Amino acid sequence: MRRPVPLVLAALLLGALACEKKAQAPSAPNPGASGAPSAAGGAPAPAGTLLLGVATALTGGQATFGISTRNGIELAIAEANEAGGVKGQKLATRVYDTQGKPEEAASAVTRLINQDHVALILGDVASSNSLAMAEKAQAAKVPMITPSSTNPDVTKKGDYIFRVCFIDPFQGFVMAKFARENLKLSKVAVLKDNRSAYSEGLADVFVRKFTEMGGKVVATESYSQGDTDYRAQLTAIKKQKPDAIYVPGYYSEVGIIARQARELGLNVPLMGGDGWDSEKLFELGGSAVEGSYFSNHYSSQDPNERVQKFVQAYKAKYGGVPDALAALAYDAARVAVDAIKRAPDTKPASLRDAIGQTKDFAGVAGTITLDENRNPVKSAAVLKVGDGTYEFVTTVAP
Amino acid sequence: MSQLLQHLINGLAAGTIYALVALGYTMVYGVLKLINFAHGDVMMVGVYFGYSTAFMLGRAARQSLWGVALVFLAAMVGCALLGFLIERFAYRPLREKPRLTALITAIGISFTLSYGFQLDLGPLPGASPRAFPQIIKPNEWFIIGDRDVVIWNWQVLSLAIAVGLMLLLQFLVFRTRFGRAMRAVSFDHRTAALMGIPTDRIIALTFMLSSALAAGAGLLYAIKDTSVSPLMGLYVGLKAFVAAVIGGIGNVPGAVVGALLLGLVEEFVVGYAASTWRDAVAFGFLILVLLVKPGGLFGRVAAEKV
Numbered sequence: 001m002r003r004p005v006p007l008v009l010a011a012l013l014l015g016a017l018a019c020e021k022k023a024q025a026p027s028a029p030n031p032g033a034s035g036a037p038s039a040a041g042g043a044p045a046p047a048g049t050l051l052l053g054v055a056t057a058l059t060g061g062q063a064t065f066g067i068s069t070r071n072g073i074e075l076a077i078a079e080a081n082e083a084g085g086v087k088g089q090k091l092a093t094r095v096y097d098t099q100g101k102p103e104e105a106a107s108a109v110t111r112l113i114n115q116d117h118v119a120l121i122l123g124d125v126a127s128s129n130s131l132a133m134a135e136k137a138q139a140a141k142v143p144m145i146t147p148s149s150t151n152p153d154v155t156k157k158g159d160y161i162f163r164v165c166f167i168d169p170f171q172g173f174v175m176a177k178f179a180r181e182n183l184k185l186s187k188v189a190v191l192k193d194n195r196s197a198y199s200e201g202l203a204d205v206f207v208r209k210f211t212e213m214g215g216k217v218v219a220t221e222s223y224s225q226g227d228t229d230y231r232a233q234l235t236a237i238k239k240q241k242p243d244a245i246y247v248p249g250y251y252s253e254v255g256i257i258a259r260q261a262r263e264l265g266l267n268v269p270l271m272g273g274d275g276w277d278s279e280k281l282f283e284l285g286g287s288a289v290e291g292s293y294f295s296n297h298y299s300s301q302d303p304n305e306r307v308q309k310f311v312q313a314y315k316a317k318y319g320g321v322p323d324a325l326a327a328l329a330y331d332a333a334r335v336a337v338d339a340i341k342r343a344p345d346t347k348p349a350s351l352r353d354a355i356g357q358t359k360d361f362a363g364v365a366g367t368i369t370l371d372e373n374r375n376p377v378k379s380a381a382v383l384k385v386g387d388g389t390y391e392f393v394t395t396v397a398p
Numbered sequence: 399m400s401q402l403l404q405h406l407i408n409g410l411a412a413g414t415i416y417a418l419v420a421l422g423y424t425m426v427y428g429v430l431k432l433i434n435f436a437h438g439d440v441m442m443v444g445v446y447f448g449y450s451t452a453f454m455l456g457r458a459a460r461q462s463l464w465g466v467a468l469v470f471l472a473a474m475v476g477c478a479l480l481g482f483l484i485e486r487f488a489y490r491p492l493r494e495k496p497r498l499t500a501l502i503t504a505i506g507i508s509f510t511l512s513y514g515f516q517l518d519l520g521p522l523p524g525a526s527p528r529a530f531p532q533i534i535k536p537n538e539w540f541i542i543g544d545r546d547v548v549i550w551n552w553q554v555l556s557l558a559i560a561v562g563l564m565l566l567l568q569f570l571v572f573r574t575r576f577g578r579a580m581r582a583v584s585f586d587h588r589t590a591a592l593m594g595i596p597t598d599r600i601i602a603l604t605f606m607l608s609s610a611l612a613a614g615a616g617l618l619y620a621i622k623d624t625s626v627s628p629l630m631g632l633y634v635g636l637k638a639f640v641a642a643v644i645g646g647i648g649n650v651p652g653a654v655v656g657a658l659l660l661g662l663v664e665e666f667v668v669g670y671a672a673s674t675w676r677d678a679v680a681f682g683f684l685i686l687v688l689l690v691k692p693g694g695l696f697g698r699v700a701a702e703k704v
Binding site: 060061223226227229233252255256260264265283284 | 404
């Protein structure tokens, strides 16, 4: 009866150790672990360099997104340094891991501001993390640019918070326009995730725009994040015989929805948003997702020369095709560098004004002009799901 | 009409899975008066055993009869072993302690499994959901009109397996020596031990049986919904527990009927109302049953002698 106790204890200890390691990794004085190229955590930045703070998820459920983001930023910074740096200074980054958690994101930003005295902050991917970060950055009046948080509330936190991606509702608009004008559809059903503000936001705008343009939304059904059985909703949708189904959810659910739709004999295309953009979509959806469309920030197959140059540089450095998150992070870092160049000095208020004046900036994921709400006005790419790849279809302008 | 029929088929398919999981709750409760909250997570581990086996077999072998049998066997044997270990190291040391202690331990085991499986280390699968390989070749058996109503071979198979296992359990509990020993242990395990029944062995066997059953149910669930994730056990486990209580926990046919009812109720709520109401209606149904018939639909209210 005594034996199990040490066993259980050992297991608990192991678990605790694993957590400890993770939590410490970003702040440990180890540039390799934190991914910072030059500066070590906590130490002052080398003289003559300008330090940029990066907070993004390098571990946890959003790790693949966060790592793409870090790669994109570091590629842009390396290119800027090769081109001679800014204001006679080299740029360096200090990277902290948010683990995909708002509380970690907030503490990472606090460290970046109070310990590292960074000039500006780049990050994070998930809007809930960026919201927590924006709170701190705004309070300390340090400019922050989020590459890929699409929730409208993020930039509403204050005049120091910017983004380089379009906001959620725009994707609903894009797909409605694409469905009406390019696919010439007239009857569409909507299947949305009623536990996600993202999904609700996209669906609302889609329904409004599609109806305005003369289309008809024949059924609106909903599911809850984490469900695995969607047959009831799909059976109800099938009765209305739609031409397509708009499913503005995440890949983890969309793949299964597609399979079950085909199983019930619903052989119409699905349509969605950037939440679909993952290799996992093919694994979960198999052949059922083929022939579906979704809106995204960019496509690596976009023949645009700017895009192809970025794809080549990224491949050379990291050995993989950059996803939309890498492209947006690259854009965010380049917008930051451009603003630092244009600003009279590197004081936070000067940088803020310079970022806010960004106009017609040629980014990889579209041309960026920031509006008075610090959100960019830019176009979106529509992709078609093929056999294990996405095919670039078209870009839709606002 | 065709829509109603399709909902009926979908609901029964969901219900049979709940039924198989609910049987595990009911068996362990029947013998130990313990609600094994880790049961759903044992099911999840079983699905990962099956998932790994299916991948080791390779694509060609997966849809063959022996391949499927091997996947089920590996998952069920693996889970029986896991059930044995959990009983031996988590529950047995606490058997003479107040019942609440074992309940808390069960919740602890449940969290250890479901969150432990989210670690991304070597053999552990990581947090994101995976697609379960198609081990049974999908085949439409019954179609009305132009695919207006569709029924699949694996749906029929699940129902057959669930009913078969229920009958087998009923036979095991009421017609065999092992069953008689189980019932004796359930009645009073100290007295049973005095009568020469190896209580520890009977209890361990019950756990192994219920865990193997969970693995089988988990595989049918994974085949049905094509997805596997470390948190699937919490959700399915909770629903199956509700089903077992609706039917009268400790009662084998009750668990099956309760689960089929729950599956149908959920399907109709989502199909005709909204998915937001799914859980509210499921738990509302539970409360209603407990109010009207506190022992569950098939249960007896035992008068506690004070």
